[in-house]
Amino acid sequence: MFTGIVQALGTVCGTESRDGDLVIEIEAQSLGDVVIDVGDSVAVNGVCLTAVRQLDQKLLFDVSRETLSCTRLGKLAPGSQVNLELAMRAQDRFGGHLVSGHVDGLAILIAREASARSTQMSFRAPAVVAPFIAEKGSVTIDGVSLTLNRVIDVDAGVEFELNLVPHTLTVTTLGALQVGQAVHLEVDMVARYLKRLQDYNQ
Incomplete structure (x- = not known):
């Protein structure tokens, strides 16, 4: 669950097709020292994705064929900037509105x-x-x-x-x-x- 309050801008480092799906690598330096564990949810341009790897300040996400069919994530090119928001925690301030990360x-x-x-x-x-x-x-x-x-x-x-x-x-x-x-x-x-x-x- 998210709030629609963007926490950082990320930069797409690259993408790779894998059996019809897509792997996106995003540099998230502006998130600072925030630790993102494998399996954590991150909203990328409003799309809820699961982090599958973190290396230094770079994050890797798998994007399914279904997600590619209804979003523009497949059109992201290296150097593109994206909005990033970490999943909301129970103790966080609720500044926006309830956002699922499921694009309509x-x-x-x-x-x-x-x-x-x-x-x-x-x-x-x-x-x-x-x-x-x-x-x-x-x-x-x-x-x-x-x-x-x-x-x-x-x-x-x-x-x-x-x-x-x-x-x-x-x-x-x-x-x-x-x-x-x-x-x-x-x-x-x-x-x-x-x-x-x-x-x-x-």
């Missing part, structure tokens, strides 16, 4: 403009996630917990606007995001279960 789909950045000192970003997502997107609700974009300011249902799905403060733009990969790029989207966990309960009772 991809959203596309369709507009970006300055708004005072912040940056307003607009995204378009597929219709399948539209029921879970609500104004003043929460979403996770590439592992970053954000609040929805405006939601518009459109023929192609749903569009929504977010405001990112300078700190978020600096300490996450979202500051470099360009129009047309895709991001991992995870909807609010509570909304997901409420929708399932509603569908089951009908």
Whole structure:
């Protein structure tokens, strides 16, 4: 379980295909002296992955074929930066919202403009996630917990606007995001279960 508060930026050192799966090596120097044991969960751009090896300040992760099919992790190139968050501990401060690291789909950045000192970003997502997107609700974009300011249902799905403060733009990969790029989207966990309960009772 995660909170959507990015703890560090990592750098992809390399990737290797293994029987249809992928191994990703990430340098996580900015995590400092944090010890990550084999089997620990780490959110990489919002995707929950299991650490299979730690060597100095480099981490290795196995990425399954299923995860590759619904995320952009397979498109990461050496030198790419990624958002990192360690799994939440019971005694940690809960600063964002409940995040599972299970990506619901991809959203596309369709507009970006300055708004005072912040940056307003607009995204378009597929219709399948539209029921879970609500104004003043929460979403996770590439592992970053954000609040929805405006939601518009459109023929192609749903569009929504977010405001990112300078700190978020600096300490996450979202500051470099360009129009047309895709991001991992995870909807609010509570909304997901409420929708399932509603569908089951009908």
